[in-house]
Amino acid sequence: MALLSMQNISKTFPGVKALDRVNLDVQKGEIHAVVGENGAGKSTLMKVLSGVYPHGQYDGEIVFEGEPARFSGISDSEKQGIIIIHQELALVPQLSIAENIFLGNECARKGVIDWRKTNQRTEELLAKVGLSEPPTTKVDSIGVGKQQLVEIAKALSKDVKLLILDEPTAALQENDSRKLLDLMLELKAQGVTSIIISHKLNEVRYVADSVTVIRDGMTVSKLDAKAGLSEDEIVRDMVGRDMTHRFPEHSRTPGDVLMEVADWSVWHPEHSERRVIKNASFNVRAGEVVGIAGLMGSGRTELAMSIFGRSYGRNITGSVKLKGQPIDVSTVDRAISAGISYVTEDRKALGLVLDETIRFNTTLANLDGVSSGPILKRNEETRVAERYREALAIRTPSVFQKTVNLSGGNQQKVVLAKWLFTAPEVLILDEPTRGIDVGAKYEIYTIINDLAAQGKGVVMISSEMPELLGMCDRIYVMNEGALVGELAAGDASQERIMSLIVNE
Amino acid sequence: MELADDTNATPVVKTKGIGEYISSHLRQYGLLFALIAVMAFFEVVTDGTLLRAVNITNLLLQNSYIIIMALGMLIVIVSGNIDLSVGSVMGFIGALAAVMIVNYDQSPYLTMIVCLAIGGLIGAAQGYWVAYWKIPSFIVTLAGMLVFRGLSLWLLEGQSVGPFPKEFQIIATGFVPDLFPAGIGAALADLFGARKVNVLALATGIAAAALVVWIGLRQRAQNKAYGIEDEPTSFFVVRNVIIAAALIFVMFKLSLFRGLPNVLITMGILTIIYAFITETTTVGRRIYALGGNQKAAKLSGIKTERLTFLAFTNMGVLAAAAGLVFAARLNTATPKAGFALELDVIAAVFIGGASMSGGVGTIIGAVVGAFLMGVLNNGMSIMGIGIDYQQMIKGLVLLAAVIFDVYNKNKQG
Numbered sequence: 027m028a029l030l031s032m033q034n035i036s037k038t039f040p041g042v043k044a045l046d047r048v049n050l051d052v053q054k055g056e057i058h059a060v061v062g063e064n065g066a067g068k069s070t071l072m073k074v075l076s077g078v079y080p081h082g083q084y085d086g087e088i089v090f091e092g093e094p095a096r097f098s099g100i101s102d103s104e105k106q107g108i109i110i111i112h113q114e115l116a117l118v119p120q121l122s123i124a125e126n127i128f129l130g131n132e133c134a135r136k137g138v139i140d141w142r143k144t145n146q147r148t149e150e151l152l153a154k155v156g157l158s159e160p161p162t163t164k165v166d167s168i169g170v171g172k173q174q175l176v177e178i179a180k181a182l183s184k185d186v187k188l189l190i191l192d193e194p195t196a197a198l199q200e201n202d203s204r205k206l207l208d209l210m211l212e213l214k215a216q217g218v219t220s221i222i223i224s225h226k227l228n229e230v231r232y233v234a235d236s237v238t239v240i241r242d243g244m245t246v247s248k249l250d251a252k253a254g255l256s257e258d259e260i261v262r263d264m265v266g267r268d269m270t271h272r273f274p275e276h277s278r279t280p281g282d283v284l285m286e287v288a289d290w291s292v293w294h295p296e297h298s299e300r301r302v303i304k305n306a307s308f309n310v311r312a313g314e315v316v317g318i319a320g321l322m323g324s325g326r327t328e329l330a331m332s333i334f335g336r337s338y339g340r341n342i343t344g345s346v347k348l349k350g351q352p353i354d355v356s357t358v359d360r361a362i363s364a365g366i367s368y369v370t371e372d373r374k375a376l377g378l379v380l381d382e383t384i385r386f387n388t389t390l391a392n393l394d395g396v397s398s399g400p401i402l403k404r405n406e407e408t409r410v411a412e413r414y415r416e417a418l419a420i421r422t423p424s425v426f427q428k429t430v431n432l433s434g435g436n437q438q439k440v441v442l443a444k445w446l447f448t449a450p451e452v453l454i455l456d457e458p459t460r461g462i463d464v465g466a467k468y469e470i471y472t473i474i475n476d477l478a479a480q481g482k483g484v485v486m487i488s489s490e491m492p493e494l495l496g497m498c499d500r501i502y503v504m505n506e507g508a509l510v511g512e513l514a515a516g517d518a519s520q521e522r523i524m525s526l527i528v529n530e
Numbered sequence: 531m532e533l534a535d536d537t538n539a540t541p542v543v544k545t546k547g548i549g550e551y552i553s554s555h556l557r558q559y560g561l562l563f564a565l566i567a568v569m570a571f572f573e574v575v576t577d578g579t580l581l582r583a584v585n586i587t588n589l590l591l592q593n594s595y596i597i598i599m600a601l602g603m604l605i606v607i608v609s610g611n612i613d614l615s616v617g618s619v620m621g622f623i624g625a626l627a628a629v630m631i632v633n634y635d636q637s638p639y640l641t642m643i644v645c646l647a648i649g650g651l652i653g654a655a656q657g658y659w660v661a662y663w664k665i666p667s668f669i670v671t672l673a674g675m676l677v678f679r680g681l682s683l684w685l686l687e688g689q690s691v692g693p694f695p696k697e698f699q700i701i702a703t704g705f706v707p708d709l710f711p712a713g714i715g716a717a718l719a720d721l722f723g724a725r726k727v728n729v730l731a732l733a734t735g736i737a738a739a740a741l742v743v744w745i746g747l748r749q750r751a752q753n754k755a756y757g758i759e760d761e762p763t764s765f766f767v768v769r770n771v772i773i774a775a776a777l778i779f780v781m782f783k784l785s786l787f788r789g790l791p792n793v794l795i796t797m798g799i800l801t802i803i804y805a806f807i808t809e810t811t812t813v814g815r816r817i818y819a820l821g822g823n824q825k826a827a828k829l830s831g832i833k834t835e836r837l838t839f840l841a842f843t844n845m846g847v848l849a850a851a852a853g854l855v856f857a858a859r860l861n862t863a864t865p866k867a868g869f870a871l872e873l874d875v876i877a878a879v880f881i882g883g884a885s886m887s888g889g890v891g892t893i894i895g896a897v898v899g900a901f902l903m904g905v906l907n908n909g910m911s912i913m914g915i916g917i918d919y920q921q922m923i924k925g926l927v928l929l930a931a932v933i934f935d936v937y938n939k940n941k942q943g
């Protein structure tokens with residue numbers, strides 16, 4: 027029996043038809059994957075389902091448990107047992123795990139919270155999701171992977187019939203992802219139906235019983251995954267053509283050392299006795315793509331940000347040389363004009379001015395490139411933004427769209443465009459393909475290759491090992507703030523990288 | 531850099547209907563129409579007093595210092611801060627000017643320069659704590675508000691100081707002499723059946739109207755060239771006709787009275803300068819980025835601290851300018867001058883569409899917002915409505931404007 031049937035769902039935003047008569051059928055007790063390119067409409071569809079866009083703001087019919095459902099808000103759909111965990115986590119970082127789980131749903135008597143019961147129930151829920159933190163732990167002191175599990179525990183605290191996970195593993199390390207997926211399978215065994223959205227197709231294959239593919243706001247196919255499904259089949263439906271390679275061809279012959287970082291040490295901004303980066307030394311050659319592998323929290327982002335204008339940490343020591351000359355990277359604008367750019371992993375908080383347009387964001391780090399003296403040449407700006415929109419295939423009706431309205435993947439492309447426009451000698455990319463679809467990944471890899479072909483240096487921080495292995499000429503391995511190994515492309519493998527991490 | 535041009539995937543742009551256009555630009559139109567509606571209302575209920583030449587002149591003088599400060603406040607608010615001290619700073623500078631000119635016989639010109647400089651220093655001193663020490667601007671300027679209120683009391687020893695010499699008074703109450711030959715004025719006066727006509731005022735009005743239309747047309751042509759969706763033609767025409775007609779009308783009225791007030795020129799020039807800075811310069815752009823997302827702005831190489839510091843320094847200079855105008859208009863400095871005025875200034879900026887969280891707002895919006903408040907004040911005073919009701923009504927207007935904003939934003943989702 028179909029638990030959920032969404033029929034002919036259409037949803038229009040000013041200038042964008044996000045959903046065009048989409049159909050989605052989910053059977054009771056299955057795990058159903060929804061896949062599609064960035065901006066295909068996946069998140070929008072889930073927002074329609076969960077009442078974020080209430081009845082009346084979309085066309086079409088939702089049937090849940092055989093009854094037509096017309097939700098007027100999230101609390102409405104939650105009452106029916108539909109719980110959504112959004113692409114962006116919605117936990118309050120300053121509150122404890124227990125407080126977060128029962129936020130808005132407190133175990134209270136006459137307005138007074140019963141902490142014993144709260145903590146006890148939290149412990150039960152945490153046990154269910156396989157988390158052993160004490161309930162009073164503050165959420166911001168646990169990693170993203172665990173936070174994701176807390177979100178699920180929170181969902182389980184309500185009477186959940188249909189659990190929706192929008193890109194739950196985008197920010198997770200492989201083993202954390204695996205834990206989460208196994209949890210989904212376990213919940214399935216207990217009778218919980220789930221919908222998962224993901225760009226990681228191996229994970230889709232691992233958990234999904236059936237797959238709905240959406241392209242340009244339309245359902246293009248419904249695939250049965252029980253009998254086994256190849257990634258290529260999914261990809262073909264997603265992008266509308268065969269994609270034989272995941273990584274573009276490249277042949278590189280790295281030249282001289284372009285950037286050299288020596289003895290780089292960084293102390294924690296608040297706990298001044300904690301050394302976050304320990305004597306890191308590495309280099310990038312001209313025309314080379316260098317990867318930095320490591321677990322979450324190993325200090326990769328901190329290393330990159332401390333180099334980029336001391337944007338992280340204090341008491342920074344060490345030297346940075348570009349083409350043999352020491353350069354001043356003590357502020358962000360100096361680092362940029364020295365030729366270094368850094369693409370953040372956190373596009374919403376650190377990458378974009380969300381309320382502004384694509385054009386505004388594209389030129390923000392290089393306003394001098396679109397102005398004469400202090401005066402902005404706005405037509406030139408438009409031209410630049412258009413150029414990058416085309417080059418990066420940013421899906422949007424115009425460059426005057428606010429970035430907040432873009433899908434996650436397209437936001438990432440805007441951040442990338444912004445930094446490409448600074449024309450850096452060395453581009454440091456921090457998780458550049460997080461939340462990006464296969465087709466767009468390929469485009470981004472192509473851009474990276476182009477940069478290398480022009481003799482630029484690229485440093486790529488990534489938690490996706492296949493990506494590092496497929497793109498890099500050399501891979502550094504980082505663990506607990508130190509670079510613990512260096513592997514040439516030919517010698518590198520997932521196992522060797524892991525063993526370097528574990529051995530230290 | 532070279533970029534591959536191998537894409538085919540971009541969704542089609544759909545042309546919006548007129549209804550959709552209005553709903554996405556409701557704010558700008560709403561403000562304009564609110565101003566027109568309020569003016570029309572008071573024009574009727576005051577039996578035409580509101581738009582008499584004397585009263586228009588009065589309206590401009592009464593609101594000049596609010597508008598001057600609203601320009602600076604807009605920038606402070608867009609940058610994500612607030613300045614509660616402007617009323618006090620304005621009062622303090624007026625007091626300083628009075629003491630210098632009246633008690634110490636200094637030249638008015640020297641006094642003005644010193645006052646503007648001290649205003650800048652005051653702004654810089656507050657901005658320093660906000661920008662480099664990251665102390666919330668609300669607190670720093672709340673302290674400033676108390677300090678400078680106290681300082682003006684101390685400086686004036688609780689007395690009113692005045693009057694000012696003529697050279698000083700004219701910055702507020704003077705009029706620009708008619709530069710055109712008297713013959714033209716006389717001829718026009720015959721034509722309109724008026725006693726006299728100030729040709730300069732009329733010419734300025736026509737020129738300003740032409741400028742507005744020209745800028746609008748140019749922008750439109752550019753938008754078209756870049757395929758940017760634009761206002762429907764009918765809207766563009768109606769809006770421009772209204773604005774142009776209003777400008778010419780007001781200037782015509784002024785030309786029948788004493789011509790262009792000096793403060794109008796000051797105000798007009800400052801408004802144009804600040805509109806230009808915020809809209810078309812890199813500094814302006816950076817201020818919006820700073821208010822929109824400080825961390826992202828910083829990581830884009832923007833010197834966020836220095837910008838915040840400058841925003842407050844600028845505010846200080848403008849508060850000083852307002853203080854001079856205010857003192858000159860009243861022809862005396864009193865310890866109460868500028869009391870609670872910061873609230874009017876801040877209200878004007880928010881009515882003009884700025885957002886409390888920063889990154890949003892326009893100079894033109896702030897100026898129109900200030901005028902809207904000004905017309906309300908003026909109209910209600912003419913009607914003889916008590917100060918009690920006036921306060922309540924102004925408060926409700928502010929609330930309505932902000933609710934309107936929030937509602938609009940939610941609707942656009």
Ligand SMILES: Nc1ncnc2c1ncn2[C@@H]1O[C@H](COP(=O)(O)OP(=O)(O)OP(=O)(O)O)[C@@H](O)[C@H]1O
Pocket residue numbers: 039040042043044062063064065066067068069070071113421422430431432433434435436461942943
């Ligand atoms: N509030 C909004 N206003 C305007 N357009 C919107 C809004 N929300 C989404 N869109 C547009 O709707 C389309 C679908 O967006 P959606 O977020 O559903 O994509 P997605 O499939 O989840 O993509 P991703 O994989 O990148 O997360 C996109 O073109 C997006 O720009």
Ligand SMILES: [Mg+2]
Pocket residue numbers: 068069070113192433434
């Ligand atoms: Mg999405």
